[in-house]
Amino acid sequence: MQTNEKNRAGNEKLCTMPCPAMSFLLRKVLDPETPPDGHENRTRLGMLAGWTSTVLSALLALAKGWLGLVSGSVSMIADATNNLTDMGSSLVIALGFQWSRKPRDEEHPFGHGRIEAVATLILAVALIIVGAEVAKSGLGRLIAPKPVEAPAWLLVAVGVTVAVKTWMAVFARRLAKLSKSQVLEADAWNHTFDIICTLMVVVALVSSRMGWGAVDGWTALAVAAFILYTGLTYAREAIDILLGKRPDPSEVRDICRAVASVAGVMGSHEIMVHQYGDVKMVSFHIEVDAKMSLVDAHAVSEEAEHAVEKRLGWRAVAHLDPVDRSHPLFDELNDMLHLFIQEEDGLVDVHDLRAEGVAPPFKVSFDLVTNMETHHDEYGAIYERCLKAVGKAFFGRVGQAAIGIEAAVESAPMARKCFNVPAS
Template identity: 70%
Template sequence: MNFLLQRVVLQDLPAESHENRTRLGMLAGWVSVVISIFMGSGKLLLGMASGSVSMLADATNNFTDAGSSLVIALGFQWSRKPRDEAHPFGHGRIEAVATLVLSLALVLVGAEVGRTGFSRLINPQPVEAPLWVLVMVGVTVAVKAWMAVFARQLARLTKSKVLEADAWNHAFDIVCTLMVLGALLCSRYGWGAVDGWTAIGVAAFILYTGISFAREAIDILLGKRPDPETVREIHDVVLEVDGVMGVHEIMVHHYGDVKMVSFHVEVDARMSLVDAHLISEDAEATVEKTFNWRALAHLDPVDRSHPFFDVLSRCVHEYLEQEDCLVDAHDLRAEGEHAPFNVSFDLVTDMETSRAEYDGIYERALQWLERRIGGQVSGVEIGIEAAVESAPMARREFQLPSSGK
């Protein structure tokens, strides 16, 4: 295993780099293609010799593995294509497409294997299981175990979802082949029905694997929500940059191995535009250095020097504690030299809150402001958005009844 890795990996680049990821992905794919074809052919001959439908189902599973591994190898090959005008972020998402093709193939094969198993239960046939057949099946289990460990090691090195899926596929194959081995042993003692039930069990494994991989690939292609822990790490890294007063609206965009992150940084409204721009560049550089991602920062000026700012901030954050659906508030502003002041702020909801619930949030927020600071505020502007959202922020303006306007 180490011999293969040393021959393929470029030692001057990290294993998770785009070049090494594609090299290791192609290695995993082609090795699996060759071995799966040999194993499928061997099990096909064993199944025909023994008359075991579960063995033939396992052989079909191996041939499907060969086809899906071919898709994996070609997918990594295609992902090496350089960026072009039509695809400025590269072709990394082809890896998710390869995973989706793999999963669809598994679902189709699983359905066919299940049909074959039911057919054997309805029309039972004798199964011959001589000792040499059992030994050969045991050898295929050992080969599959090596393939599972090999794919798992490559997935860990490259952090590739498609290789992780392939590793799990090999692991499930081991379980399936052990089930076939058990069915053959049972057949020697006259329990022929076990062969049909085993074929159905193999089908269930294949279907479960295919559906799981399909969901993961579809999530990636549609734009999967970033991991909350990753968002928190980005938040903490940006907040440590000198001059940054707050961070919000962190969005992570995945294009295969290419990742981009955008975020809003709050800076002192009194500083010059040049100084504020330097802070945003520092924030971008810090994220790019820490995560090796492309970063883009948006500036939000915040005037905390206003005499009413602390009162407003305390009131808004106390309101956050009253609403389970709210997770953050930002862009707080107070305007006017004397009370009543005009204030504005943005509220951030969790991902489960629908826009149909925004009216209720507005109403409860206004009631809270009126009770707490109603005599000191006239105009109120409130924005509401989800923690991660592509739609424009919902924003409305109000006049507090207590202002007399």
């Protein structure tokens, strides 16, 4: 009950905006008892942004298209085409958020959240196509200049479209901030670029009145550059999400802090973050004392999962790695390997360290972690240097070493090899 009251008060504050129309729309859409970035409110805000932008973009495209035909301005027609593309991309956004509301099913156990990235990619492709067509029109106008009619009433009409676009940009950015949605943030930037493009059209119209007709063609090319840049940026971001980009370092640090706060955890590694729209899952390995009972170790893993879920609000899965620190060689080997890592530019950590045997020569095993810039072709040299360092530090005391090498974040299996350690 207290949580609902807190959410209701917070949403009421968020809905209070300088523009009455924005406040009215937010109050109509938001569920007052859940946070604005929760799944239900997030999809509602996305649909509101998409449908509002679709209607207004369609009206702007019609208005600018008519103004472009009346004036003969290719840059105005290019701007109208850009708004027409905005209408299509906004429709995709609205439908994408509506689709993302579908509950998980047998074929999609993690829901349909990644449809947002698909919507962003479709938006990006549309922008790239339109940008190319606008550039083609601008080049044609430079090659074959034509007079442009730019009466004062036309400039006033264009100014009105700028005011409408400014409202759309502010509204979209507000919804993006509330929902924490990347696709809405992209849509807000798209509206911002549209404002810049329309202002450039105003410059072209004013220049045409002064007899500088070539400015119209150059403005069309500049508008095309904005559109292409925006499309390529969105495409890269959407593809990164669909392919699975590496997690944010700050998120990884939060996970490590949450796990480290649990009593009984001796270390953590192999942190993997999986994102499905606004749904995130994390898996990680935790090191515990090998002498701990299975029941106690399982309790520690569950507590670590709960700590991460409480801190980040994600589903967490922990894997147990037992570590036996009682071996007389363990501390010395641990210190030697951490010193070796400090001297190696490509290495960042070591884990799963084990030493076996009651008398020399002992058997040891450990896993080295590389940074993301270290290529697999460099692993051979790392094996060689590490084996040499172990042989030098433990002359005659270590006979075999099983060494694994893995990247900090990687889906490929670990590269592991066993070596006979040289006695000198």
